[in-house]
Amino acid sequence: MKKLLNTADSMVEDALKGMAAAHPTLRIRDRVVYRADGPRQGKVGLVSGGGSGHEPLHAGFVGYGMLDAACPGEIFTSPVPDQIIEATRAVDGGAGVLHIVKNYTGDVLNFEMAAELAEDVEVASALVDDDVAVQDSLYTAGRRGTGATLFVEKIAGALAEEGVPLADVADVARAVDERSRSFGIALTSCTTPHAGKPTFALPETDVELGIGIHGEPGRARVPMAPARELAATAMDAVHGDLPLQGDLLVMVNGMGGTPLMELYVVFAEVAAYVKGKGARVSRSLVGNYVTSLDMQGFSVTVCRLDDTLTRLWDAPVDTPGLRW
Amino acid sequence: MKKLLNTADSMVEDALKGMAAAHPTLRIRDRVVYRADGPRQGKVGLVSGGGSGHEPLHAGFVGYGMLDAACPGEIFTSPVPDQIIEATRAVDGGAGVLHIVKNYTGDVLNFEMAAELAEDVEVASALVDDDVAVQDSLYTAGRRGTGATLFVEKIAGALAEEGVPLADVADVARAVDERSRSFGIALTSCTTPHAGKPTFALPETDVELGIGIHGEPGRARVPMAPARELAATAMDAVHGDLPLQGDLLVMVNGMGGTPLMELYVVFAEVAAYVKGKGARVSRSLVGNYVTSLDMQGFSVTVCRLDDTLTRLWDAPVDTPGLRW
CATH class of the missing domain: 3.30.1180.20 (Dihydroxyacetone kinase; domain 2)
Incomplete structure (x- = not known):
């Protein structure tokens, strides 16, 4: 195996250092990647995360019109509840927080636990399970969450920028996954x-x-x-x-x-x-x-797509991985 | 070898079909990739090209604020003069055309020949030779042109959008290469x-x-x-x-x-x-x-960088491979 890394143990941390150095629009603290300009009062906060190794997902999609925070776990390993709790509290601008969760057992459990423990914040959750390949899998009950995660993050992120309530942002996220x-x-x-x-x-x-x-x-x-x-x-x-x-x-x-x-x-x-x-x-x-x-x-x-989803897809976005 | 292709012979053509299908801002004709909205009267046209296999370079950098046309050759093979002549004539808006040429013998010869044969168009040329690794190489006399090509295309493209004369666009392209x-x-x-x-x-x-x-x-x-x-x-x-x-x-x-x-x-x-x-x-x-x-x-x-180059780097760009 030849990989560009210092040590396997430091790889996630080292990559996050690189992200921080490359993208002044991000702020990275305690293994959470935030928008440097957040939180915005009255806007629903969007938090996602999951194992590292899927870049630019998720940290590369933090920024205007998409995520407010991403919680990267170790490689192919769920983020821990503490990360998610910290992110959830930090991005809450008083309008609540949407968790966007790929359907893997560890992710689902840890996001659920974090939502419960961050009891001072109103949290809704949207599950992504778009992969038609298999019904259950190694780390998954039901379908796996894969590419549609990007669609959900982009479209729900665009709607959140419009200042609508948490329930509406959660609804559009679930609709994108269903479609x-x-x-x-x-x-x-x-x-x-x-x-x-x-x-x-x-x-x-x-x-x-x-x-x-x-x-x-x-x-x-x-x-x-x-x-x-x-x-x-x-x-x-x-x-x-x-x-x-x-x-x-x-x-x-x-x-x-x-x-x-x-x-x-x-x-x-x-x-x-x-x-x-x-x-x-x-x-x-x-x-x-x-x-x-x-x-x-x-x-x-x-x-x-429908007209609303098309409009939200086209809305401006400014993240390291997606920008228009 | 496992590659996503139909046949080796059709690979460049098939990839261009995919680009055309994915990017309505491009128009692809006779093996040249154009901005769909060009040429613009009074604007210096920018043409680059080279062997395929370096994507998104060059075709992925066609669009507002960067190239007006790219001439993709076969894989690792220079484009032919006919392609370059066609592109040069098509993007001329009356202010002349800048050829941005990576320093490989075949590219240099074919762009030179095209510049001579497109005698109805005023053409200037900027050579990119940024690679410090070796002085001469397999296909190169002098230094090879590599990553700086993107910098040259972005910065010269931004200046061309400001409506300045050909000589100034060529000067900034050469300055970027030198720096x-x-x-x-x-x-x-x-x-x-x-x-x-x-x-x-x-x-x-x-x-x-x-x-x-x-x-x-x-x-x-x-x-x-x-x-x-x-x-x-x-x-x-x-x-x-x-x-x-x-x-x-x-x-x-x-x-x-x-x-x-x-x-x-x-x-x-x-x-x-x-x-x-x-x-x-x-x-x-x-x-x-x-x-x-x-x-x-x-x-x-x-x-x-200096202040001018920074301003031009930051200027808006809208291409499949670079957009802000």
């Missing part, structure tokens, strides 16, 4: 710095269909195929669960080690697939956004 | 789709110091080391050539297969190094911007 589906395909395993070797063995000839963002097993292992077939496999899974129709927000996401050029090749196939179903790619995103360390591969996430 | 230096380190080789195997052999224990963005040899092969040491090696090379002082624009760039988390670890070390020399990271960029297919590793590029 979104994802499916991922791995060409290679990720390698965690502590293990120092690939999490799973994948022959040079095969890909893993329905991979999780921690290397959790998917639906099947099949021979490597052209991008057109892989894209169709992913889109068939999405379309089979939530038929593609109308205006769609579509993300082709790299797993961390995937060059942008390959993602554009996949996106061309995904766009053609969508058109073939009579639906429309109305908004899109192509890049490495919800990653799994150095894994090669991609996931596709689709959200059925 | 910029880069150095790259590879953890792994890239693999071109046609070759199907790594361009060079690099043992699991070693890294290549001074790597080129096509996998050209660097200065030395040394044992893998902690991020702090690798960052210091790169910065020593930069600082030895152009002493760090004053306000700096610093990019820590991934080579295509490098996770963002690792780049932040490196950036923390680079920022500490700069501080140790009594200079200041005034502006920064961390991410995969000037890549080499799936290569793992990083490069660092430093530019000595």
Whole structure:
């Protein structure tokens, strides 16, 4: 294993130092990444978090129009309740706080515990469980939360900036999750710095269909195929669960080690697939956004837009990972 | 080799289809990527290009405040003069066109030929040769052009939007190159789709110091080391050539297969190094911007800013790869 790190133990801390040095709009304290200009009185605060290794998710999405704070855990490990409590209290501007939680057992438990213990703050929670690949998985009861997390954070973040009440921000977050589906395909395993070797063995000839963002097993292992077939496999899974129709927000996401050029090749196939179903790619995103360390591969996430969601997606955002 | 592609022969074309589908602000015609809203009368046009495989460079930097057109060649292969001539004529708004050319023999020759043949358009040229690693290299007489290309395109693009004459845009482009230096380190080789195997052999224990963005040899092969040491090696090379002082624009760039988390670890070390020399990271960029297919590793590029360059760096930009 070759990774750019000092020690496996210090990697999360060292990366956060780099984020702090690179982004004056962030303030990092006690393992929580905050907007330097927060909290804003009367605005609902948005807190998310989860294991590290999925960058830019979540800390890269802290800023105007998205998250108020992110709680990074150790690599592929849930943040502890203390972090979440601290973040929840710090971002409360009197209008309450929304927790955006990917559906992994540890995350769910720790965010729940934090919500209970931060009893002085009104907290609502939105669960993200968009991955259609498998029903239960290594760290998950139900579906895993993956790419749609970015959609939920962006759209709920935009609504929160408009000064609406907590219940409305929570509603839109849940609506985005309900309208979104994802499916991922791995060409290679990720390698965690502590293990120092690939999490799973994948022959040079095969890909893993329905991979999780921690290397959790998917639906099947099949021979490597052209991008057109892989894209169709992913889109068939999405379309089979939530038929593609109308205006769609579509993300082709790299797993961390995937060059942008390959993602554009996949996106061309995904766009053609969508058109073939009579639906429309109305908004899109192509890049490495919800990653799994150095894994090669991609996931596709689709959200059925309506006018409100489109407006909120288009609203200005200013974070290290997403800006317009 | 596992890559997300249909065929090696169609990869550039397929990726461009994906770009066109993802970015309505671009128009792609005859292997040239244009701003959909160009040309603008009275504005100097900016054209760059080079081999594909370095995405988002160059096509991802077409848009307001940066390039008017990019000419992508085949993978690691210069664009042909016809592409460049076509692009040059198409983006001319009557104020002339600046060619931004990375210093590789094929690129230099083909851009020169295009400038001569597009005799109806006033053309100036700015060469980028920022890589301090080696004096001559596989495809280069003199120094290679790498990360500073992004700085040149951004800053010259911002000045062009102000409506100044061609000579001034060319001057600022050359000034940015003169004030910029880069150095790259590879953890792994890239693999071109046609070759199907790594361009060079690099043992699991070693890294290549001074790597080129096509996998050209660097200065030395040394044992893998902690991020702090690798960052210091790169910065020593930069600082030895152009002493760090004053306000700096610093990019820590991934080579295509490098996770963002690792780049932040490196950036923390680079920022500490700069501080140790009594200079200041005034502006920064961390991410995969000037890549080499799936290569793992990083490069660092430093530019000595002044007030004008800082203002132009901060000016609004709206491209797929850089937006603020």
